[in-house]
Every structure is written in structure tokens, then in C-alpha cells.
Amino acid sequence: MGRLAEFSEEEGKLRFTGDLLLARLGDLPGRLDAVAAPVSQLDLSDVGRMDTIGAWVVYRFAKKQGAQITGLTTENQRLLDQVGSADQPVSTRPVYVSPFNRVLGEVGEAVIMSGRTLVGLLGFLGATVLAFINVLRHPRRFRFNATVQRFEVVGVSALGIIGLMSFLIGIVIAQQGAVQLRQFGAEVFTINLIGRITLRELGVLMTAIMVAGRSGSAFAAQLGTMKLTEEVDAMRTIGVSPMEALVLPRTIAAIVLMPLLGFYASLISIIGGGLLCWWQLEIPPVTYIARLREVVPITDLYVGLIKAPVFGAIIAVAGCFQGMQVEGDAEQVGTRTTAAVVQAIFLVIVLDAFFAIFFERIGWI
Known part of the structure; x- marks a missing residue:
């Protein structure tokens, strides 16, 4: 059985322990949202396994606080990098098509x-x-x-x-x-x-x-x-x-x-x-x-x-x-x-x- 994901607060620093997996997160995301003190560093040296959901929780909190993430294993670092690269702003702008062009396109189809x-x-x-x-x-x-x-x-x-x-x-x-x-x-x-x-x-x-x-x-x-x-x-x-x-x-x-x-x-x-x-x-x-x-x-x-x-x-x-x-x-x-x-x-x-x-x-x- 894996360990439940936990974190402990130090001055300007959070230390995570356990497995950052969907099945082991529990109320960790809510507790992170409740952290009021500024945090400059996230220590993940005691973290075992981590999946995409766990990586996203850590990445989102680090981005919100502007904190540095340390102590990652090579595999977890690769996963976190992939989550970060996927976090791109998407801007949608409705494309206006004139009624004449729309009707013409439908006729063509x-x-x-x-x-x-x-x-x-x-x-x-x-x-x-x-x-x-x-x-x-x-x-x-x-x-x-x-x-x-x-x-x-x-x-x-x-x-x-x-x-x-x-x-x-x-x-x-x-x-x-x-x-x-x-x-x-x-x-x-x-x-x-x-x-x-x-x-x-x-x-x-x-x-x-x-x-x-x-x-x-x-x-x-x-x-x-x-x-x-x-x-x-x-x-x-x-x-x-x-x-x-x-x-x-x-x-x-x-x-x-x-x-x-x-x-x-x-x-x-x-x-x-x-x-x-x-x-x-x-x-x-x-x-x-x-x-x-x-x-x-x-x-x-x-x-x-x-x-x-x-x-x-x-x-x-x-x-x-x-x-x-x-x-x-x-x-x-x-x-x-x-x-x-x-x-x-x-x-x-x-x-x-x-x-x-x-x-x-x-x-x-």
C-alpha cells in the first residue's frame, strides 16, 4: 500500500511526503488552497510515486505562490515538465462568417x-x-x-x-x-x-x-x-x-x-x-x-x-x-x-x- 500524500509547513517552505497519486491525495488540494502564508520552496524529496493529477496539484500551487520545486526524482521531474508544457493559455475568438459566405459554403458542400x-x-x-x-x-x-x-x-x-x-x-x-x-x-x-x-x-x-x-x-x-x-x-x-x-x-x-x-x-x-x-x-x-x-x-x-x-x-x-x-x-x-x-x-x-x-x-x- 502506498503512503497518503501529506505536507508539513516550515518558514517559507512546504515539505511533501507520501505518494502524490489520485487515490492517495485525499483532501490535499483543499488544504493547499487554504495555505495563507507565502511559500517560496516546495520540497518533494520525500515523495515516492506521482501521477498526472498529483503533478498538476503541485504545479498549480507552485505557480500560484511563485515557489521553486526541489527534490524531484528524474521520472517525477519529467512528468512535472510535461504538465507545465501543457499548461498553455487558450484564446478563442469567434470567426465571423457573412451570411452570403455561409450559404455559399453550404451550397458548395x-x-x-x-x-x-x-x-x-x-x-x-x-x-x-x-x-x-x-x-x-x-x-x-x-x-x-x-x-x-x-x-x-x-x-x-x-x-x-x-x-x-x-x-x-x-x-x-x-x-x-x-x-x-x-x-x-x-x-x-x-x-x-x-x-x-x-x-x-x-x-x-x-x-x-x-x-x-x-x-x-x-x-x-x-x-x-x-x-x-x-x-x-x-x-x-x-x-x-x-x-x-x-x-x-x-x-x-x-x-x-x-x-x-x-x-x-x-x-x-x-x-x-x-x-x-x-x-x-x-x-x-x-x-x-x-x-x-x-x-x-x-x-x-x-x-x-x-x-x-x-x-x-x-x-x-x-x-x-x-x-x-x-x-x-x-x-x-x-x-x-x-x-x-x-x-x-x-x-x-x-x-x-x-x-x-x-x-x-x-x-x-
Whole structure:
């Protein structure tokens, strides 16, 4: 057992004994603060061991009194010198940044982060394509059961919510279109509006947004949780490719089912719009269907079916990419899931604009 740290007072001098360790200091710091007489010398020749806390107590008292420290061993002198060298005044001055520079800096950081994310997303897309090629070369590595399960999650389970959303959208389009066209006595053209906008744009676009919020977020959360629990690392350890086992089934399911869901959503929207036309504009269903066949070109259907698998691939790749980026703590799962939904919806809308320009250029209008 070490000795308790003590000190004795002599005229202008304090003599320390014992071990100046945290566990042995006791009330020594308080007693030193209570010393009223001036002290010019601190004798530490009878001090055994000393740690950083003990050295700081002695150094602080010596600095306060302006006293000289004597009797230190080589090791204790080195420790006291280190404590003294670390006792440097720190002056902080708030740096003023103008609002314009602060906003400009935040915009710059956002642009840099967006560029890095885009590069990472493109690299992840390339890795997904390579995994697909490997599975084509080795069909036995294709995980049929996992893909079928993703079919159910992405497609069958989403029929209810997508159908309800599409039905209400069809009613809203018909009602708003009829109100505006009534001013010109052209309510009959409400059928043109419903048929073309649902088959060409809103049916697939709203389905993609719904799938991004529902399935894209699920992909990111599932893979992110697997990253945190080190399941992905365990798969790599036993020789299983996470791209083939986790990413590819989800991507295939989204690509295959998006055209089906988009077509289903378009039909439900047309039904919803037809019911409102029947009720409010008194257009019989037979007339409604005949008018649709006259005014809606088959190219509108082709446009929707071409865009749908591209949107599905973007949603799946964005969700899986963000999920595979999770690391550190559980908070990252929520952050990456939100980022997956935002990125998927943003990319879907951007690609939809490019598709609109492309199809207009080739005459599919």
C-alpha cells in the first residue's frame, strides 16, 4: 500500500511526503488552497510515486505562490515538465462568417456531396450489372426463392395502396379537368385528358413514387440493418456475394414488376375517371371506352411501359446502395433510408423529364 500524500509547513517552505497519486491525495488540494502564508520552496524529496493529477496539484500551487520545486526524482521531474508544457493559455475568438459566405459554403458542400453520391451510385449500378452477368453465366447461382419473395413484397403487397391512390388520382384529374374545360364547353375532352395523362405520365410516375417510398425505403432499411449486425461481412467470409444474394433479387423484382404495377395503376385511374365522368358529366361507360380508343394512341402505352423498368431499376439501386453505405450506429439506418427515398424520387422525376424530351423528339407525342 502506498503512503497518503501529506505536507508539513516550515518558514517559507512546504515539505511533501507520501505518494502524490489520485487515490492517495485525499483532501490535499483543499488544504493547499487554504495555505495563507507565502511559500517560496516546495520540497518533494520525500515523495515516492506521482501521477498526472498529483503533478498538476503541485504545479498549480507552485505557480500560484511563485515557489521553486526541489527534490524531484528524474521520472517525477519529467512528468512535472510535461504538465507545465501543457499548461498553455487558450484564446478563442469567434470567426465571423457573412451570411452570403455561409450559404455559399453550404451550397458548395451539398454539390460536392451530391457529386460523390452520384459517382458512388453509378459504381454500384455497374457492380449490379456485373453481378447480373455473373448469374447469367452461372445460372445455378440465381436465387429464385429470394427473387419470388421480393416479387410478393414489391408487387402483390402493394396492389391495394397503389390501386386506391390511382383510383383517387383518376377522380381528381377528371373533376379538375371537367371544371376547367366546362368554361369552353369542351367537357368531352376530359376523356382525352384522363386517358393520355394516366397512360403516358401519371400512372407510371405515381407508381414509381409509391414504390420508392414503400419498397426503396424497405431495401435500404433491411440492408442497413444487415450491415450493422455484420451479416453482410459474414456472407463475404463464407464466400457468398452480397450483390448476388441481396441486391440482385431486389433489383430484378423492381424491374419486372414496375411495368405491371404501372399498367395496373393506369387502368385503375381510367376507371376512377370514367366513374366521375359517368356521374358528373353523364357520359355512359360505353361512350367513355369508345372515346378512349379513339383519342389515346398505342404509343402512350408504350411510353409508360418503357419508362417503368428504368424507374424500377433506379429505385432498387438507390435503396440498396444507401443500405450498403450504413456503418457506425443505428441512426445511420434512418438517415440512409431517408436518403434512399429522396434520391430515388429525384432521379425518377429527372429521368421522366429526359424521357419526355426523347419521346417528343422521335414523334411519340
